[in-house]
Amino acid sequence: MAPPLDHERAAGSAPVDVRKVQMNPFRNGAVRASLVLLPAVVLLSACSTDPQNVFDPRSDFTRMIADLFWQIIWAAVVVFVLVQGALVYAIIRYRRRANQGLPPQVHGNTRLEVAWTIAPALVLAWIAVPTVQTIFRTYEVPSGPDVLTIEVIGHQYWWEYRYPGGNVVTATDLHVPVGRRVVLRITSADVIHSYWVPKLAAKRDAIPGHVNTLWFTAEQTGVYEGQCAEFCSLQHANMRLRVFVDDQPTFDQWLRTNAQPAATPTSPEAQRGSQLVLQGTCAGCHAINGTNARGQIGPNLTHFASRSTIGGGIMPNTPENLDRWLENPQAIKPGNLMNVVVANPQDRQATIAYLQTLR
């Protein structure tokens, strides 16, 4: 099955975040007291460096959400301890013992009822106010010349990106500059998907006929993992993505390169490969800018060699993996929409040689 990704973590990008350590409720004594939580405590505290942890925000957008989320968690922890505590106390203290007469036949207490109607209302108000404020902020989509707007299009089972100007069309790997406002305009070409990058952008659904927006400003360079969150059929599990947060010069360089039409192959093998691709079935599904390949079913391959993965992030982009992919994409990602094989090994080598020139 899907070979594990050796996802390169953002190197050295995690200075100890003091605030997070303090706010982590799983280090809090009151919660630890709760036996239910205990086994998980140790586990979670080790988790925040995991690639898709939602409590490790690395953008203004996810930080805003995490702050709100922690506030709610704190409210929930307080309520949990009080109510569960009262329950456990009542269970232990008021269990039946031998030779008891009937207990007092209490039918209720209106004052208590009013109190415990108002109390949760207050707790909820405490959550509702920042919630509503944050809702409005999530929808305040930034605009202006310094904002980078990228179209994100969900396909069964890969993500397409279109950068301003229309020349840069790529897949799976999103490149954004650090410290700059990014707006994602998200839609779908087929069924509903959901674009989820836990550390940078949270999620919004990609719905055919609708355009949803997410905005964020990445705080640190690095690579961030994400994936489709709305079930979209057979290969939903392998509809992965990555966000590369580059420094401005690296990003500019990337953008310039990717705006170029495809390179013309020079070696004889790559030239043979280009004929196979451009005159074969491939061109019907894949576009390669600057050639006659204009297919729209699969990812744009103009700069395929500069991408880090193959097949919606299912495996690293290496010649060996590419060979496996072309030999039988259905064996690697069963049910994906590339239903052709390049059976002949020599043809595969030539095709790979060509694809590798597409830097």
Next chain:
Amino acid sequence: MTVNVGQLGHAVAAKPTGLWSWLTTVDHKRIGILYGVTAFIFFLIGGIEALLVRMQLFVPGATVLTPDQYNQLFTMHGTTMVFLAIMPLNAAFLNYFVPLMIGARDVAFPRLNAFSYWVFLFGGLLMNLSFVIGGAPDFGWFGYAPLTERQFSPELRADFWAIGLQVLGIASLAASFNFIVTIINMRAPGMTLMRMPPFVWMQFVTQWLLALALPPIAVALILLIFDRHFSTNFYLSEWGGDPILWQHLFWIFGHPEVYILILPAFGMVSDILPTFARKPLFGYTFVVYSGIAIGFLGFIVWAHHMFATGMGPVADSAFAIATMLIAIPTGVKIFNWIGTLWLGQTAYKTPALFAVAFIAMFIIGGLSGVMHASPPADLQQTDSYFIVAHFHYVLFGGAIFGITAGAYYWLPKILGRMLNERLGQIHFWLMLIGFNLTFFPMHFVGLNGMPRRTYTYPAGFGWELMNQLETIGAFIIAISFLFFIYNVLVSMRSGAIAGNNPWGAGTLEWSIPSPPPVYNFATLPVVRSLYPLWDGPNDSRLTTPAASTTPEEAHVHLPNPSYWPLVTAFGVTLAGAGIIFGFVLTGIGILILLAGAYSWALEPAS
């Protein structure tokens, strides 16, 4: 009494036996048993589906199931547990006990009641037939368009699903009308609305929810069937439709559905706790009114399932606040249950154990629910395993724990024998541990970025350990239910005789023999309080439980058995199945339906 005399025969109170008697029964108790047994079998099927899913997720990249099998199994697990297990298990208790608890001899429309059961059975079979004909539904239990449309689901799977649900909806609608009328009209003398046991009240609210929530999904499904078969474009955006329409219609049903699943369990627990604490339910009126409030609020919160669809800040805020409001009446209930235990003398027999565990688990599910009531926070939670954790805490930790409490509490009334207490306790502890081991880690794995409905996951994301715990927990749950099954099978034959009122309970169903005679009450009771059996010198809590009274020779008018409900139900299902298999069948089905309905209407009354 307002029994519809026209429907009564002169059957003497002898207990009919044999297969035919079950096929033609119109006795609410037997229909309750049919519901219970069928639903429990579906529960086991849904459980096996879950075990297969958990096996596939035990390690990253497992190959126990193909992606296609996985998608069928998780879809059918959800569909089965919601529509074929929990709803009909609730219907089983509804059927068997609501008439007994309100002091009635049967329901208002006994044959309609049988019809409901048969439609449910056939609908469930039709849905599961898909497994052997081209594959089961594979798009998740809420079937989001356009994935269910013909261009993305060309096979019959979506048709099985849409028609199956439509047929099952008919069963629930018929039952809801039946029980609304029954509860309004057939209460024993003195059983005012505010003397109805809380279980009856919560079922009453539930039946209203069904009656009002099923029409939207019926519409949604009809539009889907039109899209698939007659090339309309209700959910297809490129032709002017909108997939979001499906989501609204589905969740306008889907959120009340959550309360349809859980309210009966609220009622069960509200009846069980007082019995074992030997004091009345704390704040009965508040429990009743908060149940009604939940029913109303349940209709204005549906779009909290859609916060990631980008509805805009105003809609998000409105649905967020409405959703948070629901936590208030829910909290009131929890406080009142704790208040019932407070100063009480709870004996922790198996039903009481399950009932208090229900409260504890439901608190957790309720709190995680409030967390995703906040739309920005929900952008990190929705469609992740955090949601899977949440709804299993309310539907398993809530509904199933409540129903299991109800089973241990009321099965002695049905079987006439007590269940084994030791086995019950083993079941309880295994289930409690297994349940938390399965579902608590899902909170963490979800917040650690694992989306739901993925047949595989990569290593290195910090998900492996949690998934292993979850799978182990799932098997512990499965084992715990083996104890239950064994317990019921053994106790049915050799359990201690239950007597009328083994628990010293206060409500009417415990005033009659166990199992109750066909006519329920030889003479209709006159009710003077919420706990009639606790009144006066014969307070059942102070007297040693008497052996069962022998049913009296009673000449009571009872409705005649009839096979027309069965025939009619078959016609309904066949008519629906025709949309899958060809419209000829629809024609035949409609003919059978008409023949059945007319014969039913013209059937001699006695």
